[in-house]
Amino acid sequence: MERADVQHQDDAALLAVRGLNKRFGNVVACHDINFELRRGEILGIVGESGSGKTTLLRCMAGQIDPDAGQVVFNSRRHGVKDIFALSEQDRRRISREEWGYVHQNPRDGLRMRVSGGANVAEPLMMNGQRHYGQMRELTLEWFEKVELDIARIDNKPRTFSGGMQQRLQIARNLIHSPSLVFMDEPTGGLDVSVQARLLDLMRLLVRDMGLAAIIVTHDIAVARLLADRLMVMKSGEVVEHGLTDQVLDDPQHGYTQLLVSSVLQI
Amino acid sequence: MTTQTNRMQHGAYNHAYLDEQTKRMIRRAILKAVAIPGYQVPFGSREMPVPYGWGTGGIQVTASIIGQDDVYKCIDQGADDTTNAVSIRRFFARVADVATTERTAEATIIQTRHRIPEAPLKEGQIMVYQVPQPEPLRGLEPRETETRAMHAYEEYGLQYLSLYESVAAFGRIAGGAGYPVLVDERYLMSPSPIPKFDNPKLHQSEALHLFGAGREKRIYAVPPHTDVRSLDFEDYPFDVQSWDEVCALCGCPDSYKDEVILDDEGTRMFVCSDSSHCSDRRDAGHAGPMAGHELDQGSADAANLEDAE
Numbered sequence: 301m302e303r304a305d306v307q308h309q310d311d312a313a314l315l316a317v318r319g320l321n322k323r324f325g326n327v328v329a330c331h332d333i334n335f336e337l338r339r340g341e342i343l344g345i346v347g348e349s350g351s352g353k354t355t356l357l358r359c360m361a362g363q364i365d366p367d368a369g370q371v372v373f374n375s376r377r378h379g380v381k382d383i384f385a386l387s388e389q390d391r392r393r394i395s396r397e398e399w400g401y402v403h404q405n406p407r408d409g410l411r412m413r414v415s416g417g418a419n420v421a422e423p424l425m426m427n428g429q430r431h432y433g434q435m436r437e438l439t440l441e442w443f444e445k446v447e448l449d450i451a452r453i454d455n456k457p458r459t460f461s462g463g464m465q466q467r468l469q470i471a472r473n474l475i476h477s478p479s480l481v482f483m484d485e486p487t488g489g490l491d492v493s494v495q496a497r498l499l500d501l502m503r504l505l506v507r508d509m510g511l512a513a514i515i516v517t518h519d520i521a522v523a524r525l526l527a528d529r530l531m532v533m534k535s536g537e538v539v540e541h542g543l544t545d546q547v548l549d550d551p552q553h554g555y556t557q558l559l560v561s562s563v564l565q566i
Numbered sequence: 567m568t569t570q571t572n573r574m575q576h577g578a579y580n581h582a583y584l585d586e587q588t589k590r591m592i593r594r595a596i597l598k599a600v601a602i603p604g605y606q607v608p609f610g611s612r613e614m615p616v617p618y619g620w621g622t623g624g625i626q627v628t629a630s631i632i633g634q635d636d637v638y639k640c641i642d643q644g645a646d647d648t649t650n651a652v653s654i655r656r657f658f659a660r661v662a663d664v665a666t667t668e669r670t671a672e673a674t675i676i677q678t679r680h681r682i683p684e685a686p687l688k689e690g691q692i693m694v695y696q697v698p699q700p701e702p703l704r705g706l707e708p709r710e711t712e713t714r715a716m717h718a719y720e721e722y723g724l725q726y727l728s729l730y731e732s733v734a735a736f737g738r739i740a741g742g743a744g745y746p747v748l749v750d751e752r753y754l755m756s757p758s759p760i761p762k763f764d765n766p767k768l769h770q771s772e773a774l775h776l777f778g779a780g781r782e783k784r785i786y787a788v789p790p791h792t793d794v795r796s797l798d799f800e801d802y803p804f805d806v807q808s809w810d811e812v813c814a815l816c817g818c819p820d821s822y823k824d825e826v827i828l829d830d831e832g833t834r835m836f837v838c839s840d841s842s843h844c845s846d847r848r849d850a851g852h853a854g855p856m857a858g859h860e861l862d863q864g865s866a867d868a869a870n871l872e873d874a875e
């Protein structure tokens with residue numbers, strides 16, 4: 301009986317969003333959003349500024365409550381559950397154990413008062429690791445994976461460049477082996493040359509680890525490089541949704557056509 | 567509900583300075599704190615006749631629990647004869663009409679900022695701590711909503727960040743004062759600025775420990791016979807400071823020492839930070855390598871001066 305249950309859960313989508321709505325006063329930030337995400341899949345969400353991308357991401361990550369709808373996550377600990385039907389404590393534990401969240405601005409995603417190494421090791425401590433030597437070793441490994449100079453491990457994040465801070469954030473959000481990572485404009489504030497290297501690195505890491513990721517971006521190039529599937533948002537609604545190549549090479553919706561033809565500056 | 571009249575000539579003050587309603591409010595907070603060891607209970611902190619940072623939290627706690635039969639001791643940096651300790655002790659001698667002492671064993675209430683006395687505490691004694699920052703997680707997490715959630719859900723991983731930083735920087739868990747503890751295996755607590763040397767004295771103590779933070783408006787407690795565990799790593803276990811030197815005045819090997827610079831050449835000596843412990847030992851005939859030094863005389867004079875008042 302139990303085995304059948306587990307079997308069923310392995311087949312289930314990793315994440316399913318159903319009928320999600322969120323408004324701020326009169327502003328409809330997300331309207332009736334529905335989609336599923338499989339394990340290891342990378343979903344890009346594109347759309348102009350103010351189209352509701354960040355709001356959707358924060359609802360899925362349990363950081364804000366939607367007005368209606370479900371965010372069903374296939375949790376290692378709890379099985380398939382609407383995260384908003386769980387207690388806040390359980391929701392925070394899922395977030396700590398099974399998710400990562402990369403902010404556009406590294407200052408929002410890093411603790412600026414503690415060293416880069418401590419920032420990377422923090423999720424391990426949050427999840428109960430109490431052996432300094434083991435944490436240190438894994439942190440050094442991750443510094444190498446994201447191509448940070450291990451000699452700087454004990455330096456404060458403010459002494460790192462913008463691109464290096466974003467690498468710190470990425471290491472910090474992958475070190476605990478999450479099954480799903482949310483990324484909000486992860487290359488947004490960076491120079492084009494720095495962006496390109498970071499994107500390559502992210503693609504390698506995410507593919508290597510078999511992670512699922514939801515990447516919000518307003519940059520079509522980022523979406524093309526990273527995403528298996530694309531969702532195009534406009535004014536809080538999904539106007540087009542499909543495989544990345546299809547959406548970008550043969551856009552159906554007028555808005556997507558504008559986006560892709562770069563006529564629309566976003 | 568009768569208000570105690572002040573038997574002193576200073577009729578302008580209620581007994582122990584605070585009005586009875588305020589004392590009752592603070593006692594309710596204390597009872598709740600005792601019932602939930604290590605949990606920070608909010609209370610309506612009052613203006614006191616000293617600035618924040620000078621012990622307003624501890625003074626309010628003492629004022630709320632002190633009765634005329636109590637014997638009051640107050641220490642600052644371990645010493646009874648520092649300015650702050652002397653003035654707070656005089657304050658309660660005046661407004662609460664209580665006997666005061668410098669002897670740990672004779673005191674029923676001991677107010678402190680930096681130390682727990684060396685002499686073992688007994689059943690019936692109450693330690694009152696003046697706490698500047700009650701929230702151990704504040705340095706790492708500035709958002710109050712977040713630290714509250716962490717306490718509610720027992721999410722204390724963050725506290726290990728400071729230990730991690732310490733080992734990374736010094737190769738050991740340094741951190742002298744305010745070293746974080748887990749109380750009754752449930753609530754994370756800052757023992758305020760006592761040195762970690764004193765942390766083990768909180769574990770299964772016979773006495774009641776009350777912590778008052780005036781500016782931050784919080785009271786918390788460690789009741790008698792409560793487990794208090796200092797946080798550490800498996801490969802970097804908690805340990806306390808120790809000194810190679812014995813106390814220069816009383817020869818005590820295992821007390822907490824203050825380093826005293828004696829002259830411009832940098833000649834130093836180490837003496838007990840607990841002045842009462844040190845003088846008790848000297849009275850009992852113990853002598854350190856510099857016994858009879860002028861510092862020795864000096865502290866005796868200061869004690870005499872106060873006795874004369």
Ligand SMILES: Nc1ncnc2c1ncn2[C@@H]1O[C@H](COP(=O)(O)OP(=O)(O)O)[C@@H](O)[C@H]1O
Binds near residue numbers: 324327329351355
């Ligand atoms: N906390 C908030 N309070 C009020 N309005 C908000 C809030 N967050 C977002 N909005 C509004 O919701 C809409 C969607 O915003 P957002 O999700 O940030 O879009 P995007 O990330 O696509 O730029 C915008 O009109 C924005 O002004």
Ligand SMILES: [Mg+2]
Binds near residue numbers: 353354355484
């Ligand atoms: Mg956004």
